[in-house]
Amino acid sequence: MKNPITLQTLTIAAVIILLQNIYVTTADLRSDAQALLQFASSVPHVRKLNWNSTIPICTSWVGITCNDEGTRVIAIHLPGHGLFGPIPQNNIGKLDALRILSLRSNFLNGTLPSDILSIPSLQFLYLQNNYFSGHISTPLSPQLSILDLSFNSFSGNIPQTLTNLTRLTSLNLQFNSFTGQIPELNLTRLRLLNVSHNSLNGSIPSSLQNFPVSSFSGNSLLCGPPLSQCSFLAPHYSPNTPLSHNKHNKTLGIGVILAIGIGCLLFIILLAVFLFCFLKTKDEDSVGNRGIGRTPLDWEARVKISLGAAKGLSTIHSEGGVKFTHGNIKSSNILLSTDFSACISDLGLAPIMNFPPIKPRYIGYYAPEVIETHKFTQKSDVYSFGVLLLELLTGKSPLPSSGHDEVVDLPRWVRSVVREEWTAEVFDEELMKHPHVEEEMVQMLQIGLACVARVPDMRPSMDEVVKMIVDLRSSDSSEHRYSSEDNRSKGSNAQTP
Secondary structure, eight states: OOOOOOHHHHHHHHHHHHHHHHHHHHHHHHHHHHHHHHHHHHSOBSSOOOOOTTSOHHHHSTTEEEOTTSSSEEEEEOTTSOBEEOOOSSSGGGOTTOOEEEOOSSEEEEEOOHHHHTOTTOOEEEOOSSEEEEOOOSOOOTTOSEEEOOSSEEEEEOOGGGGGOTTOOEEEOOSSEEEEOOOOOOOTTOOEEEOOSSEEEEEOOGGGTTSOGGGTTTOTEEESTTSOOOOOSOSSOOTTOHHHHHHHHHHHHHHHHHHHHHHHHHHHHHHHHHHHHHHHHOOSOOOOOOSTTOOOOOHHHHHHHHHHHHHHHHHHHHHSOTTOOOOOOOGGGEEEOTTOOEEEOSTTHHHHSOOOOOOTTTGGGSOHHHHHHOOOOHHHHHHHHHHHHHHHHHOOOSSOOTTOOOOOOHHHHHHHHHHHSOOGGGSOTTGGGSTTOHHHHHHHHHHHHHHTOSSGGGSOOHHHHHHHHHGGGSTHHHHHHHHHHHHHHHTOOOOOO
C-alpha cells in the first residue's frame, strides 16, 4: 500500500516551488540590470545615470520602470540625456519584456541594432531627433503601436515588414533619407502617418490617400492623391505648342513687373514701420553677444526670438505668394522690442534689386545654391533662418571675426561636432547654466539642422518650422497619453517617455 502524502511532504514541495520561482524571478531581473549596465557603459552620456547594482533597479534607477510585480523592466525613458555614439548589439535587445523605449532627442548615431526593433514585447518606440543612419531591413515587433524614427538619417526603402504591424496606430518617418516607393499599408488602426521630407518617389498607395498633404510633402518625386495627379508625360517642352508657351512667358513677364512694383511699395511702407524700432536698437547682432552693457540672453528669450522671427518669415512667405522671398535673413535684420518680441526688417530688398556683391561678412547666412546661382527662393530663406537658429543656440556667429576674412561655416561646424565628437561646447556656455532645458535645446538644434539641409527640397517650409517650435514644449503630451493608456491596460506604473 502506498504511503499517504503527508502535510510535511506538501510543505516541502511548496517551499521548493516557491524557491524556484524566486530564483527565476531574481535571475530575470538580474539579467535585465546587467543588460542596462552594459548599455550605460558602452554609450557615453552627458547627464549622469545613477544606475548601480547596489540600489534597487525598479525604484531607484532613473528612467527605468518595472512591472507591478517588480520582476522585469518594461520601460526605458531617457529623452534628452546627452547620449551619443552608436548603440551596440546585445544590450537593450536582451530586455525581452520591454514595452516602451524612449531615447528621443539625443545624439545617438550609426545603425540601429536589429535586436531592438525585434523585441517581441515592444509596443512604443521613440527614437526621433537623433542621428541614426543606414537601412531598416530587420523584422519589427508585431506588438508595435507607435513607431517614431523622425529627424534621423535613415536611408533605403521604407521596410515592407511594416505591413505586418496590425496594431500600428502612429508612424512617423519624416525628415530622413528614405528612397523608393511607399509600401501599401493596409493597417486599419493607423491614425497618424508622416513620411514627409524624404526622397520617396512614385504614386501614393490607395490605402494612404486619405491622409493629409502634410503627411507626404517634401518628396518632389511623389505623386497621386492627396498630392498632384501622377503624369507619365515629360513635364518639359512640348513642340506642338510654341505659341502658347510664348504667350505664357509674356504674361509671366507682366506678372513679375507687377510683383516688383508691389514689392517696392511694401518695402517702403514696412521700412517706415521698422525705422523707429531700428533706430532704438541699432544692434548689429540680435544670440546675446557679450560686451560692455550687454546681458546674455536666457533660454526663454531665445525661444521667444526664434518663434517671433519664424512667424514673421512664415507670414512673408504665405502673404506674398510662393515666389515672394525675404532674401536677407541675418541677425542684424531681426529687431527686438524690450520684451524680446522679434520683428523682421529689410523685407524683400535683396530679391527686388540686382544681386549685391557677396561680401565675406554676410556670405555665412546664404544657402549654397544662392551663392552659386544668385537666385533667392523661399527655401533659401529657410536656410538663412536655420543659420540664425544655430547662431542663437551656439553663441557663435557665421560672420568673420574682427581682423579675419574667413567666414565661419556654422552648419558644417555644428554637424561635425554633433556627429563626430560630441561636446557640450556645441551650445552657448550661457545656456548650459540653465537646468532642465537640455531636451528643448536638442530639439531646437534639430530644427536648425533641418533648415540648413544641403538639398533645398529637404528643408521644411516656414509654416512647418513655426509648428515645430510651437510644439517644442508639448512633445511629451502624445507620448504621455499613449503611455498612460498602456499603463491602464497593463497595470504598470510606467512614466512618460
